[in-house]
Amino acid sequence: xDNPSVVSRIVHESCERSTxxxxxxxxxxxxxxxxxxxxxxxxxARADRLQIGAAAGFxxxxxxxFGTMVAGTAIPFGxxxxxxxxxxxxxxxxxxxxxxxxxxxxxxxxxxxxxxxxSPGRWRPRFQPDDGICEVVRFDSPFQPLxxxxxxxxxxxxxxxxxxxxxxxxxxxxxxxxxxxxxxxxEGYLINEWFFALPWFYRMGCDIALFTLPFHGPRxxxxxxxxGHGFFAGGTSRFNEAVAQSVFDFRILLNWxxxxxxxxxxxxxGLSLGGFISAMLASVEPxxxxxxxxxxIISVADLVLEWQPMGALMRAALAATHLTPAxxxxxxxxxxxxxFPPVLPRERLMIVGxxxxxxxxxxxxxxxxxxxxxxxxxxxxxxxxxxLDRGKYLTEMAxxxxxxxxxxxxxxx
Numbered sequence: 001x002d003n004p005s006v007v008s009r010i011v012h013e014s015c016e017r018s019t020x021x022x023x024x025x026x027x028x029x030x031x032x033x034x035x036x037x038x039x040x041x042x043x044x045a046r047a048d049r050l051q052i053g054a055a056a057g058f059x060x061x062x063x064x065x066f067g068t069m070v071a072g073t074a075i076p077f078g079x080x081x082x083x084x085x086x087x088x089x090x091x092x093x094x095x096x097x098x099x100x101x102x103x104x105x106x107x108x109x110x111x112x113x114x115x116x117x118x119s120p121g122r123w124r125p126r127f128q129p130d131d132g133i134c135e136v137v138r139f140d141s142p143f144q145p146l147x148x149x150x151x152x153x154x155x156x157x158x159x160x161x162x163x164x165x166x167x168x169x170x171x172x173x174x175x176x177x178x179x180x181x182x183x184x185x186x187e188g189y190l191i192n193e194w195f196f197a198l199p200w201f202y203r204m205g206c207d208i209a210l211f212t213l214p215f216h217g218p219r220x221x222x223x224x225x226x227x228g229h230g231f232f233a234g235g236t237s238r239f240n241e242a243v244a245q246s247v248f249d250f251r252i253l254l255n256w257x258x259x260x261x262x263x264x265x266x267x268x269x270g271l272s273l274g275g276f277i278s279a280m281l282a283s284v285e286p287x288x289x290x291x292x293x294x295x296x297i298i299s300v301a302d303l304v305l306e307w308q309p310m311g312a313l314m315r316a317a318l319a320a321t322h323l324t325p326a327x328x329x330x331x332x333x334x335x336x337x338x339x340f341p342p343v344l345p346r347e348r349l350m351i352v353g354x355x356x357x358x359x360x361x362x363x364x365x366x367x368x369x370x371x372x373x374x375x376x377x378x379x380x381x382x383x384x385x386x387x388l389d390r391g392k393y394l395t396e397m398a399x400x401x402x403x404x405x406x407x408x409x410x411x412x413x
Contacts, residue, residue: 003374007396008389010048010355010379012366013041021363022370026099027338028301028329031367036305036325040362042355048381052356055383059358062385066184066359067307069225070232085321087236090149091331094240098333103340106146106240107247107284114139116256121166126190127199129168137165137209137256143248145241154241157230160219163249168198169207174262176289176406177207179253181246181274185228187217195271195387197394204398204411207263211253213277214245231273236331239300243335246277247284254287265289265406269397272360272384273297279337279368286343289406292397294352295384298337298364301328306361338371349375350400352393359384376400 023030121134180196198208215230257263267289270278275296282291353365382388401407
């Protein structure tokens, strides 16, 4: 198969001749009902098949741990039959916006001039460049939930109303800036410094920032069972509003980087849940130089049905309330990247996916690829947790940025 948009040696199995996964019309209704169990086929050499199988086996273990954590702490409070019925009763506002196809009705622009505070970084990054400054960036988020039923409950979490980012910038600026968004429960700086190769991109001339998602790290709710618990624990309406706040707060950071730091170009990348948010930003924020989700979650409703033991509990809850997977998707369609077309052109979009990913299975990257008119995509022979050939896909990411004049020709080291 020869598809110029697939820039890896690992390719889909006959994807050019296959029907796109992304349906026409309302995707949440038209997508196959059993999408959660759909396999994604690749043309693989024997060595790749063995590597991918081993990496996928580790993902199954991690998925069981996360599935148990979320099942035990989120489903009893936010996704039980009673809460699902309540979600259906209050979902009409979200559903009307999703059906309108207008993301600006849900993802509101933040006010200008939000005061942003900086202080010396105290998170002790391994990478502390002599020609750079490490800072903590914070601001009070003026976000207000769209749904009136969410106002009181959502805003009572005071810690979540302060947004954070960590910034490493050159003393001599301004520079193109890459903002990385971490995955679910994984806001720690050191692991993200490694995963996103932040020092490598810094040495190529970029400033770099790590954006903290709502309900993670210092933003988590007071009695959180774990970082990120509040993103899902409040049910589907809470999830919708948390996605909206993620986009809202990111745009405040973007305003500050451009107006106060002089960054003419800002691109976004994200891992897992961060990949989901970076994909959502591609439908909302035209000022971005690029959007580059890495092993992204895309259809959260289907993902929940796939993780065990959480999936079995969710299927039982749906059956008890006479709901279908399409009904579950409709509850969160307003906060899904598949609902709205990207505002960035195809050449400013790229996806990195793991052929053996079992936490955000490759069909999620594949359906986003279809939705994004089959933009550039790189498949690595690994899983969500084990990124084999990481050096190769990082080089391909850098080439993508060079092609956009985000990085200078010859910057790749």
